[in-house]
Amino acid sequence: MTAGVVIDVLLGLILVGLATQVAIGKHLFRAIVFYVAFGLAMALIWARLGAPDLALADAAIGAGLTGALMMVAFRRLVEIDPKQSQALVTRGSALAVVLAVLAAGMVATIGLTALSLERQPGDAGLQVLATLQETGLGNPITGVLLVFRGFDTLIEMAVLLTAFIGSRVITTRSRLSVTTVSGFELPLVRTLVAVILPLAVLIGMHLLWIGSDQPGGAFQAGSVLAGSGVLLLLTGTLLPASRSRALVRLALVAGVGALCLLVLAPLLQGDGPMAYLGRGSLLFAETAMMVSIAVTLTLLFAGSPSLKAGSS
Amino acid sequence: MTSAIFVLVAAAIFGLGVHGLLVSAHIMRKLLALNLMLSALFLLLIVVPASIDGHPDPVPQALVLTGIVIAVSTTAFALALMVRLFRKQGHATIHPDLDPALLGRKHGRRTAPEAEGERAP
Known part of the structure; x- marks a missing residue:
C-alpha cells in the first residue's frame, strides 16, 4: 500500500466517523458542531482530489456559514422554549437501517460500476479547456x-x-x-x-x-x-x-x-x-x-x- | 484506487444520511441528514468522471460549486421555516406521536384536541 492510499483511507474514515456523529449522535447541538467538522474534513478531501475551488467553497460555506446558520437557528429555538428545543424523538427502527443500507449499496453500485467502465474525459470538460484560451x-x-x-x-x-x-x-x-x-x-x-x-x-x-x-x-x-x-x-x-x-x-x-x-x-x-x-x-x-x-x-x-x- | 475509496465513502455517508432522515424526528436533524446526503452526492459527482490533466473535470466542479451555494440557500430557508413552525406549534419535530392530525388518524379514539391538551404544559 502506498502512502496515498493510506491518506485516502484515513480521510475517508474521518469523514464517515464525523457523518455518523451528525446523523445519529445523541445531542442535536453536538450534531451541529460535528457537521462543521464534517465540512472541514470535506474541504480537506476536495484539496486531496485536486479541486481547490471546492475546498475553499466548502470550508467557507459548507462548514462555516451553514454551521453558523444552524447554530443561530438552534439558539432561537432555545430562546423560544428551552425544553422542547432539544426534544429528540429518535426511534430506532430496523426498517430505517435496511433502507439506509440499501441506499448506500445503491450509491456504491452506481459509483463502482461507473468507475469500472472505460472512462474517457467528458466532451464538455475537454471543450472548456480547449476554448478557455479564447476567453483569456x-x-x-x-x-x-x-x-x-x-x-x-x-x-x-x-x-x-x-x-x-x-x-x-x-x-x-x-x-x-x-x-x-x-x-x-x-x-x-x-x-x-x-x-x-x-x-x-x-x-x-x-x-x-x-x-x-x-x-x-x-x-x-x-x-x-x-x-x-x-x-x-x-x-x-x-x-x-x-x-x-x-x-x-x-x-x-x-x-x-x-x-x-x-x-x-x-x-x-x-x-x-x-x-x-x-x-x-x-x-x-x-x-x-x-x-x-x-x-x-x-x-x-x-x-x-x-x-x-x-x-x- | 482513490476514486474507488471515495465512492465507498460517499455511499456510506449517503446511507448515514438516509438513516438520519428516517429515524430522527427533529427537523434540524433531518436537515443535517439531507446536507450529508448532498455532500455524498457532490463527492460522487467529482470522483466518478474521468479527471483531465490530474484535476477533476471542470464542468462537474462548477456544478458542485453551484450546488453548495444552492444548498446553503435552501438550508437557510428551511431553518427559517422551522423556527416559524416551532413558534406556532411548540415543537420542531415531525413525529406521529406529537402531531394531532396524524394522532387522530393513528389511534381512532384519541381526538386531536386531547393531544393538544397533553402537549401544552
Missing part, C-alpha cells in the same frame, strides 16, 4: 461558471435572493436578536476582531481578484466576507435593524442585476444575448455577486432585513 481566463471553473454556463449562475443568484425573500416573509417581526459575546466581557475579543477583520477582507478581495486565473472567485470571496459579517454580528459591532435601507436592498439584488446586464449588454453591440464581453465584464459581475452573497448570507444569519452599527 486561467481558471476553467470560473470559465464554466461565468462564460460557458453563465445562465446557471444567474439562476443560482436568483435562488439565493428568493431564499432570502422567503425567509423574510416567514420570519415574524417580534424580536430581533443575535446573541453577542460582548455581554461576557471577554477582553481579547475586540482585539481579535481588529486583527481578523482586515485579514478576512484582504483574503476576500484577493480571492475575488485572482479568481479568473487561479482557485477562488466570487463565491469564495463572498462567503469569506459573510464570515466577517457574522463575526461583527456576534461581537455586537453590527446589530440587526428592522428597517430596510435602500443601500442594503441594492446590495441584495446586485448579483442578479449585474448578471442580467451581462446577458443584455451584448444586444447593444448587435451580438446575441449572453455573448462574451471580455474579462472586465466578468470582474464587474463577480464583484457584484460577491457583494450580494456576502450581504445575503450575513442577513440570513442576522434574521433581519437590514443592519446597523452597534453602540460600542
Whole structure:
C-alpha cells in the first residue's frame, strides 16, 4: 500500500466517523458542531482530489456559514422554549437501517460500476479547456461558471435572493436578536476582531481578484466576507435593524442585476444575448455577486432585513 | 484506487444520511441528514468522471460549486421555516406521536384536541 492510499483511507474514515456523529449522535447541538467538522474534513478531501475551488467553497460555506446558520437557528429555538428545543424523538427502527443500507449499496453500485467502465474525459470538460484560451481566463471553473454556463449562475443568484425573500416573509417581526459575546466581557475579543477583520477582507478581495486565473472567485470571496459579517454580528459591532435601507436592498439584488446586464449588454453591440464581453465584464459581475452573497448570507444569519452599527 | 475509496465513502455517508432522515424526528436533524446526503452526492459527482490533466473535470466542479451555494440557500430557508413552525406549534419535530392530525388518524379514539391538551404544559 502506498502512502496515498493510506491518506485516502484515513480521510475517508474521518469523514464517515464525523457523518455518523451528525446523523445519529445523541445531542442535536453536538450534531451541529460535528457537521462543521464534517465540512472541514470535506474541504480537506476536495484539496486531496485536486479541486481547490471546492475546498475553499466548502470550508467557507459548507462548514462555516451553514454551521453558523444552524447554530443561530438552534439558539432561537432555545430562546423560544428551552425544553422542547432539544426534544429528540429518535426511534430506532430496523426498517430505517435496511433502507439506509440499501441506499448506500445503491450509491456504491452506481459509483463502482461507473468507475469500472472505460472512462474517457467528458466532451464538455475537454471543450472548456480547449476554448478557455479564447476567453483569456486561467481558471476553467470560473470559465464554466461565468462564460460557458453563465445562465446557471444567474439562476443560482436568483435562488439565493428568493431564499432570502422567503425567509423574510416567514420570519415574524417580534424580536430581533443575535446573541453577542460582548455581554461576557471577554477582553481579547475586540482585539481579535481588529486583527481578523482586515485579514478576512484582504483574503476576500484577493480571492475575488485572482479568481479568473487561479482557485477562488466570487463565491469564495463572498462567503469569506459573510464570515466577517457574522463575526461583527456576534461581537455586537453590527446589530440587526428592522428597517430596510435602500443601500442594503441594492446590495441584495446586485448579483442578479449585474448578471442580467451581462446577458443584455451584448444586444447593444448587435451580438446575441449572453455573448462574451471580455474579462472586465466578468470582474464587474463577480464583484457584484460577491457583494450580494456576502450581504445575503450575513442577513440570513442576522434574521433581519437590514443592519446597523452597534453602540460600542 | 482513490476514486474507488471515495465512492465507498460517499455511499456510506449517503446511507448515514438516509438513516438520519428516517429515524430522527427533529427537523434540524433531518436537515443535517439531507446536507450529508448532498455532500455524498457532490463527492460522487467529482470522483466518478474521468479527471483531465490530474484535476477533476471542470464542468462537474462548477456544478458542485453551484450546488453548495444552492444548498446553503435552501438550508437557510428551511431553518427559517422551522423556527416559524416551532413558534406556532411548540415543537420542531415531525413525529406521529406529537402531531394531532396524524394522532387522530393513528389511534381512532384519541381526538386531536386531547393531544393538544397533553402537549401544552
